[in-house]
Amino acid sequence: MIQVLPLHRYYNYCTQLKCINFYTNSYCTDEFIIGLAQRCSNLQLILFDNHGAYCTVTDASLLALSKHCPKLREIYMYYLTLLTETAVCLLYTSPSP
Numbered sequence: 001m002i003q004v005l006p007l008h009r010y011y012n013y014c015t016q017l018k019c020i021n022f023y024t025n026s027y028c029t030d031e032f033i034i035g036l037a038q039r040c041s042n043l044q045l046i047l048f049d050n051h052g053a054y055c056t057v058t059d060a061s062l063l064a065l066s067k068h069c070p071k072l073r074e075i076y077m078y079y080l081t082l083l084t085e086t087a088v089c090l091l092y093t094s095p096s097p
Contacts, residue, residue, distance in 0.1 A: 012039065014036075014039070014040055015039060015040060015041075015042070016040075016042055017036075017040045017042060017043060018042055018043060018044045018045065018071075019043070019044060019045040019046070020036070020043065020045075020046050020047070021046075021047040021049075022046075022047060022048050022049065022055060023047070023049045023051075028048060028050070028054060028055035028056065028057055029055075029056050029057070030056065030057060030058055030060045030061050033057055033061035033064065033065070034060060034061060034064040037061070037064040037065045037067070037068040037069050038064065038068050040069070041068055041069055041070065041071070042069075042071055043065070043069045043071065043072050044071050044072060044073050044074065045072075045073065045074045045075070046065070046072065046074075046075050046076070047075075047076045048075075048076065048077045048078065048080055049076070049078045049079070050078060050079035050080055050081075051078070051079060055079075055080060056082060057080055057082060057083065058082045058083065058087075059082075059083060059084055059086070059087035062083065062087040062088065062090065062091045063087060063090065065091060066090055066091045075091065
């Protein structure tokens with residue numbers, strides 16, 4: 001029998017993660033993204049595609065990504081209606097490493 005664990009249980013095993021795709025994923029919450037950003041500073045690409053309206057990412061997630069992921073070069077955000085222009089601009093203007 002395979003036991004499915006919540007994704008946050010895998011944080012400590014993905015410290016070298018460089019790319020992640022959240023395609024209509026119910027784990028796409030601020031709590032998860034902030035924890036991911038704090039533990040996976042090597043992220044270079046992240047894709048949020050919220051066609052199914054499951055993703056509840058807000059400005060808090062973008063602020064965490066800008067603070068903890070200095071190697072982040074590409075971020076795709078589709079249908080993330082809870083974000084403000086201010087947070088998107090902050091992510092865009094974060095200094096490069």
